[in-house]
Amino acid sequence: MKSRITLPSTATRFGWLDAVRGIAALTVALHHLSAELFVGFGAAVREWFDPGIFGVMAFFLVSGYIVPASLERRGDVRAFWTGRLFRLYPLCAVVFVAAAVLVPQRFSAVDVSVHEHPLLAAVANATMLQDLLGLRSGLPVMWTLTYEMVFYYLVTLLFMAGAHRRSGSVAVVFAGAALFLGPWAATWSLRPEFTVRQLTAVTALVVGTGLLFLLTGRRTAQLTGATLLTGLGLALMIANGRSTPWESLLILATMFSGTVIYRAERGQIRRGAAWAYCGFVLVAGTAAGLLYDDRRAQIRTWTASPIAWVSAFLAGWALFGVAFLLRRRRMPAALTWLGLVSFSVYLLHRPLISVMSWSMAKVGDPHGAAQELIWLAAFLSALLLLSAFTYHTVELPGQRLARRLLERHRGPSAGGEPGVPETSEKELVAARQGQ
Template sequence: MTVIEQQPTEISGGTAQKPAANRPVVRLGWLDALRGIAALLVAVHHFGLVEMFPGGKGFADHFDLGIYAVMTFFLVSGYIVPASLERRGDVRGFWIGRILRIYPLLIVVVVAALAILPRDYSAVPTVDVDHPVRAGIASLTLLQDLMNVPNGLGVLWTLSYEMVFYFFVTALFVTGWHRRSSPISVGLAALALLLGAAVPTQMITVDRGSTRNLILAAAIVMAMGLVGVLSGRTSLTRMGALLLGGLGAVLLFGNSRAMFFESMMILATMFAGTAIYRAEQGQIDRLTAWLGCAFVLVAGVCTGWMYNHGDHALWKSWTAGWIAWSLPYFAAWLTFGVGMLLKNRRFPRVLTWLGAISYSVYVVHIPILMGVRWLAPAKNFPAHGAGKFIPFLIFLAAVLIVSQLTYRLVELPGQNLGKRITKRLALRDAEAKAKPTA
């Protein structure tokens, strides 16, 4: 999940440049709209609204709304996150923003879910509740889905891939390789095609002991990496970024819960989104970027057909079959393309508002869903006719109201705190540089 604050400025050589005086800084309404719609569709998918309509089960078996929504998210993240880092030209500022953007809401929602919901309707898996230290450490890294630990909230698996993407983007930035998005996306998609089902899942965490050791080792490496990137010192920043990039690579290639093709396609899709942004900004050759994106799109569709079958589909990608993967993957790209074509249009305020609260929608909807099942079970409502949709309407209203509250009370204060800390550190650094040396 990403936050879109303003139009990225052009970048050069990995450093930020000030926006031109005649170019206003504006929100990217089309990305807000895509994020908002995608977040709402994830909530709809988890409620099971589609299956409540005649023929809904058949539709769900051929078009997985969850895959469609998260792949749209991944394209958006790929498009905007590297631009955010490069606009600042400040790895420390980028990570302060990411940390205070992501963690406060997660902590508040998970703690509230544990405190309010009874065990039979818990939004947090029982195994996490029964092993709080292991689950807590893994969840604080946000890499739990790559460490054989159930996600504290079911939807948080996507944040593990987002975090690995942040690691890679940071490492590429400090090494000056950040404009190689197109060949990276093509390479990852090619790996998905060639080795989609050949690479085993969870090769490191073969038992409880290895899982414990991996969690501890990953937490230590990540902590050291973050200390480096938050130090503000060039050499430590570079070292920390490379540690984070190496950690992401080990977990992604060696211990993914998902099938290899899915993990590779997720990262390929994100880097393809970055390539689109670079092509738009004239940073890379457009033809090369479009050909690379076309290859990633074709690879995403084909890997579903090649590898997403039987038990693999049901237990690894959580889809009903290859069509349920490939069709929504293609549709996510189509939706992103339509959004780009309409990017200069003014989008309805309701969609940009929904985009602003989309991270809250994504995080809070699972606890609210369990709360609705607890307090307003479907058996208390008509099984047929319009009355059967009442629980969904209760769910939808609760999600939007709570998301607006958490956005205002948790997300915005966290973001503002991150901006204040970054400015204060930048001012301190500037003052230190301005002091005359003895």
């Protein structure tokens, strides 16, 4: 009698990633909400643990795990970037415009630069490198997308150069640079050599040119584009970032650590080597946070203490690690659904908090825990409903449009998804509908 090999279901294979994204997005939302509700409790928590750092580190590990896999499984740089652009830009544009137009300026749904210098802010944010140009992100939470874009540039260049399997070495280099160069890198700056307008104009030109090269389908042009974009992204990140250089470098080290975990799972590198690479990043991150997150750095890391940064950094890793160990188990449906709409939750929660502040100004601030709990329930209900709406009306149509453009260019034989996250979401929905 022949034995049958039972493969894990689609929902099981990808549910753990959605669970991490869902928990991370909701934690960041509640972290920012604590500025309006449960203020004293939130301040006490942030002294020892920063929920925002926890959430974004978990996000970065997920991106590191899944994004390079998307590019490598496709083997098509143009398809990868088409998927990425249509994954990020539609929702960012819709939320950005709605927040700027619908919410009064005094409740700051967008950064003040959007109202004072609308054209400059629009161009800077369109590059998704705005946090490296001397401007605050139009939507405050979009600072993480800056690091996502630099990571995409690096992943593309490594893939084009045939060095994509060296994720462990790359993670160690960034973590080592964060630990050993952190204090000196903080003194580097592109200002005052460039004004914000000049830097934004040059960046927009290079980003536009680089992306056009990546979308040509010609290897030489794509390699040129990836090189330009990677050089620009790293230079801006180290010398002109809003955050400290050591934190920026650790973010990239964390994302490449997610890639290391993926490679170890797939048997592309030895597990002992993966443990060594990830262990070094954890040790370097812990040491850098304790050594460098002083009072001056906290203005740029938005944290309250070195312990708060380090505990959150380690907890983000712990969440990802526990979910990874449970990856063959079926995750709770609520968590996997929350993961599907996590990008909407992440972008929408700050504008919604501004709307809530606007409402409180009209009806009065809450007094007492009971009233605060009512506001909390109303906020979460509105956030999840709006996120479900934008997921179905903005995110999914953008992904479908990317697929149609690719199919039109390459024919029906290229009808796969433009990226693994989109594939997993489509399959998860289909799997649940079949249950």
